[in-house]
Amino acid sequence: MCAILQPHRSSKFGRGRERHRAVAGTRRGAVRRRDPPVDEAFLGSRRGAARSIRLRARLGARPRRAVSVGAMTSIVLFTNDLRLADNPALAAAIAAGPVVPLAVDDPREHGAWPLGSAARAWRALSLASLARSLEERGAWLAYRAGDAAEHAAAIARETDARAVHAAAAIEPDRAAWQRRLREALAREGVALVAHAPNLLHEPEALLTQAGRPHTVFTPFFRALVSRVAFAAPLPAPARIAVPAKRPASMPLPEPAGAPPALLDAFAQGEAGALAAADRFFSELVATYEDLRDVPSVEGTSRLSPHLAHGEISVRELARRAERVARESADPRAVFGAQAFLRQLAWREFAYHLLHHVPHTPSRPLKPEFERFWWERDEHVLRAWRQGLTGYPLVDAGLRELAATGWMHNRVRMVVASLLTKDLMQPWADGAVWFWERLVDADLANNTLGWQWVAGCGADAQPFFRVFNPVTQSRRFDPDGAYVRRWVPELARVPSRWIHAPWVAPPHELEAAGVRLGETYPLPLVDHAVARARAIEAFRALRSSM
Structure with missing residues (x-):
């Protein structure tokens, strides 16, 4: 096994760091082979x-x-x-x-x-x-x-x-x-x-010893890193010969429907991707392990949209990360590069699963979840989509998504957990909304991320693990900078109360200009009550198997 790549923590929507413990299975006969993708x-x-x-x-x-x-x-x-x-x-x-x-x-x-x-x-x-x-x-x-x-x-x-x-x-x-x-x-x-395709390894050639697809990340990761060779990627051509006759072309499409702050948040195209990669490996990789879960700072690579549209190859990114992990004299850069390589491996895991189990964008990998009793409520879904759940960190993430077409990965997990476990809404509805609104919409990553949070996918988190939106906010946005940016109606609320304004003293809210239920909503549910209800529902599902 390559000493540079060690299995540790892996991402869910692209860059998370929660540990994988649950072993997920596939329905007997559900995995079907298809034509190899490379002919x-x-x-x-x-x-x-x-x-x-x-x-x-x-x-x-x-x-x-x-x-x-x-x-x-x-x-x-x-x-x-x-x-x-x-x-x-x-x-x-x-x-x-x-x-x-x-x-x-x-x-x-x-x-x-x-x-x-x-x-x-x-x-x-x-x-x-x-x-x-x-x-x-x-x-x-x-x-x-x-x-x-x-x-x-x-x-x-x-x-x-x-x-x-x-x-x-x-x-x-x-x-x-x-x-x-x-x-x-x-x-x-x-x-x-x-x-x-834009992968590190051929899906049909990376199977378990039993000849089946991997459904647990850590064994997949070990198998992947034992086979990947970090060879030099193909360079861009200096010149491209074209035929004498140039075929007619339609005008290029306009970026209709672009999120309002998209151009301020990202530079599109291959040049933008290379610039983002250069900045990450020269300036951000040393703090990546420590800051990638903090949504108020630029602690992630922000390369996910460029990968989703193929503006940069995963082989190029893996080679650059491997070089930093192997050659850097800064231990922080080494740890950051190793962590980044694990996120690329999680992306690879998602694509291999999608190749082998193609029904998962619309149906759970774990077949027992076909019978789960979601409580679909259009009013609840609408409030969630609009960032009006009453949980500031969740609302901030959904408003960041509306403005930029992107959402910090730590926040994606909390947003998804609130929808599927606190609110008991179908994971597929959340996946569709992310697909519609994300500039880095990636069917493999999106599917795996949502099913991981909901507990019905590969290597999914245990059903009893429910993200607490208040605790997550206090831990990863302690001064409320992220919430203040995207939920401006709470900007004047003191840091002590901004993560859960409904427990703030009335005079503090009045001084901040906040009237709960009017200028900012009360929580859709009480997290403690909702968590207990979700755990009981998941326990009942297991006992019915």
């Missing part, structure tokens, strides 16, 4: 000539050049890999000859999980950044909206392209869409070549 494909012309490129999914693996007579034009279909560096699909196409960079917003790509408004806005801004980067290298980006197969086939006819290169899809609906795309292109005599 060996033939690059065939419409005249029947064919040449092969063998793809390798190992970290940093470089695609082999196609054996061909003369240069061969290829299309690169950018989906959720909006970068030039360490992009296996782009590298393979460049190795073969002239390249047609193409992005298509196909409404059928994501199936039951179309991108939410925040993620669509981020993607629009990222596509504009990608187009600029391509132009700097002598290329251009063809953009289309509609049926990806029709547009790709039409452009292949225009440019005499023989193949479409793309990152392999892991998400169930996207994988099905990609299979249909392959079949449609094959009818046109064009091959779809699927390359290694």
Whole structure:
């Protein structure tokens, strides 16, 4: 086992640090194998000539050049890999000859999980950044909206392209869409070549000794780090050759529906991702272990949106973190890099689970939770979505989400716990809201995070562990700076009372201009009572099995 990576604490929505103790199982027969995400494909012309490129999914693996007579034009279909560096699909196409960079917003790509408004806005801004980067290298980006197969086939006819290169899809609906795309292109005599996705390891090649998927993080982590080689990622190309004929392109989409403070909170695109990574590894990694749970400071990498849209590769981040952990003379930087590597491993765990158990975005991994009696209440859900629960830390997180499209990970866990355990609302409703509002909406991470908190997923926290929103607020936002920023109606409440204003003396609230039930809501539930009710409900479920 690599000495640099030690199993310790792992994240839930991307960067948490609660320990995993529960062992979750899967329903017998629920795991179903699918086609491996990385193909060996033939690059065939419409005249029947064919040449092969063998793809390798190992970290940093470089695609082999196609054996061909003369240069061969290829299309690169950018989906959720909006970068030039360490992009296996782009590298393979460049190795073969002239390249047609193409992005298509196909409404059928994501199936039951179309991108939410925040993620669509981020993607629009990222596509504009990608187009600029391509132009700097002598290329251009063809953009289309509609049926990806029709547009790709039409452009292949225009440019005499023989193949479409793309990152392999892991998400169930996207994988099905990609299979249909392959079949449609094959009818046109064009091959779809699927390359290694933005993961550290091939899901089908990382199983338990019994040949089954891992459902507990620590054994998965040990297996992962024993196999990952931190090879140098592929560099961004200096120049990109394009065919003589440039296909027509639609105007790039506008970032409609963007959260109001999105541009102030993040810089989109590959350049923004690299800048965020540079800052994290040069300035923040030494304090990451200590500050990543404090929502009022910049203690996390904030790289999750860039990873979600593929603006930077996980291989690049893992290599940089491994280097810091191995070479830094600062023990704090070593610990921070190790902690960050564990978060990348949790992301990997989420994707491997989604690949093997594709029903989990809408159904619990633990089948007994299919019978759990959630108390769905639209009034309660609406108050939660609006950040009007009466618990300041929870309300601050939901308002941060509305303003920026992002929420601190520690706060995500508390927000999710309040919804599923205190309020007894279905975890799936919370997952849908996060999917709609997060710029870093990631189906694998979102699913695993919500099921972990609700207790119905892989390696989930015990059912009796219920986050106390007041205790969490006092511990991680002791002076109330985070609450004051996002819940301004409580800004003048003294730190002693800001975490639970309903217990403050009336004169303190009056001096702060707070009238509970008017300017700020009373709590939807009493946490102690709600916790006891939730534990009893979960205990009853277990006894009924």
